[in-house]
Amino acid sequence: MLIPNSARSLRGRLALAVVALAVTVPLTACGSDSGSSSVGAGKDGLVPVTVLRSNGAIFESLFIAEDQGYFKEAGLKVTIKAGAQDTSQNAPSIINGEAQFAMTDSSGFLKGAAAGLPVRIVTGLQSAQSGGNPTDGLLVKKSSPITSFADLEGKTVGLAALGGTIQFITEYLVQKDGGDPSKVKFVALPTTSLNDAVTSGKTDAVFSFGAFYAAGKAAGLRSVGNGMNELPGIPQGLLFASQKYLSSNADTAKKFIDAVAKALTYANAHPDAVRAIDKKYTQLPADFIESSTPATLDKTINTTVMRTVITKMNEFKLLDAAPEDSALYWDQAPVTTGS
Structure with a gap:
């Protein structure tokens, strides 16, 4: 399912997290709360x-x-x-x-x-x-018309998780290139499935990282920009x-x-x-x-x-x-x- 960048969805997730903590923290306080008390050595x-x-x-x-x-x-x-x-x-x-x-x-x-x-x-x-070689970045098929982050307007980008650093840096670089980040659609996918998603056309692009990013390039995907290195x-x-x-x-x-x-x-x-x-x-x-x-x-x-x-x-x-x-x-x- 394609998920647009919306404040409402983020507020909902945070509200659920706060409610969950309000329920679970008092329960652990009744037992051994290793999150708040000093932990000694074992045998x-x-x-x-x-x-x-x-x-x-x-x-x-x-x-x-x-x-x-x-x-x-x-x-x-x-x-x-x-x-x-x-x-x-x-x-x-x-x-x-x-x-x-x-x-x-x-x-x-x-x-x-x-x-x-x-x-x-x-x-x-x-x-x-x-100045270093990017260890993460935007990947597209070689035949893709996407040549800059501004070109992501109206496109779908696969990410390992929504609302995090990768979505942030994508929107940051879209804006830096003169585009409108609110017009980019994002979909969450397992990290191991990102490269396959763009190769198969399930998404227009993916933002991959680490060894998975390097593997995508080695498999023939084209990188756009310098990833997070654009914000050292x-x-x-x-x-x-x-x-x-x-x-x-x-x-x-x-x-x-x-x-x-x-x-x-x-x-x-x-x-x-x-x-x-x-x-x-x-x-x-x-x-x-x-x-x-x-x-x-x-x-x-x-x-x-x-x-x-x-x-x-x-x-x-x-x-x-x-x-x-x-x-x-x-x-x-x-x-x-x-x-």
């Missing part, structure tokens, strides 16, 4: 932590931290689980204490923050870079936690993000380790992964770029409110205000 001497990863990409550093023993060295026993397809929907699990950390992207997090959910960014994982510094992957968990478990949280930071550094220096994880956890052909160049990972969150994202998402009616920085970042998160 093995390690503090248990559960993190929800994305289903598509940028989760490699979590497995590297596990494989290289960084979590164990920090005194943590980390369980890595696949989260929701739309990572913005991981917030209820974080607030209820079902998991302590979760992955999402910039817009996915902002949807929860704009709804007043008590969550905070703890670290970045990857951000767009100027926009977070493509980040980790967040509940405010209550952070206030009661700051030491554990700091150990966790420091271990992830070590893994990011290791991943950048050892691309074969990243490829090995992609072979295990994605559905892409091993020979393709072997020939690909992994993206550069970075823990830093650029608050100036995030403010641009907030302002524009609010303008595009993807956010009903523009949350202040004090409602976004943990006080120990690696942030920068650089342009």
Whole structure:
């Protein structure tokens, strides 16, 4: 079903999320609420932590931290689980204490923050870079008349999830090219089905990312523009936690993000380790992964770029409110205000 970009549908989803939290949070408070109380070490001497990863990409550093023993060295026993397809929907699990950390992207997090959910960014994982080779972007068939984002007016674009960073950057680039983003139609599809959708003509274009984007180009699809690199510094992957968990478990949280930071550094220096994880956890052909160049990972969150994202998402009616920085970042998160 084709879904137009509408504020009404977004408000409905956020309202449902808030209602769900209002029901579930009191229930967990009657039992052991690991989202708000201090969590001690188990019999093995390690503090248990559960993190929800994305289903598509940028989760490699979590497995590297596990494989290289960084979590164990920090005194943590980390369980890595696949989260929701739309990572913005991981917030209820974080607030209820079902998991302590979760992955999402910039817009996915902002949807929860704009709804007043008590969550905070703890670290970045990857951000767009100027001058580098795009790791995401718009893909069309070679014969497509679409040559710019402005050409998407009246067209259908496939996305892995609606209302998130990918929809935002698509609308941002349509406007930047002089088009009207409200005239673009979006449809949500499984990440693994995006390239097939545009190849078969189910959609006019798709916005793909990571290894799936590279696979689409290798299969003969044509890229338009430079994807998120058109807005350098926009977070493509980040980790967040509940405010209550952070206030009661700051030491554990700091150990966790420091271990992830070590893994990011290791991943950048050892691309074969990243490829090995992609072979295990994605559905892409091993020979393709072997020939690909992994993206550069970075823990830093650029608050100036995030403010641009907030302002524009609010303008595009993807956010009903523009949350202040004090409602976004943990006080120990690696942030920068650089342009």
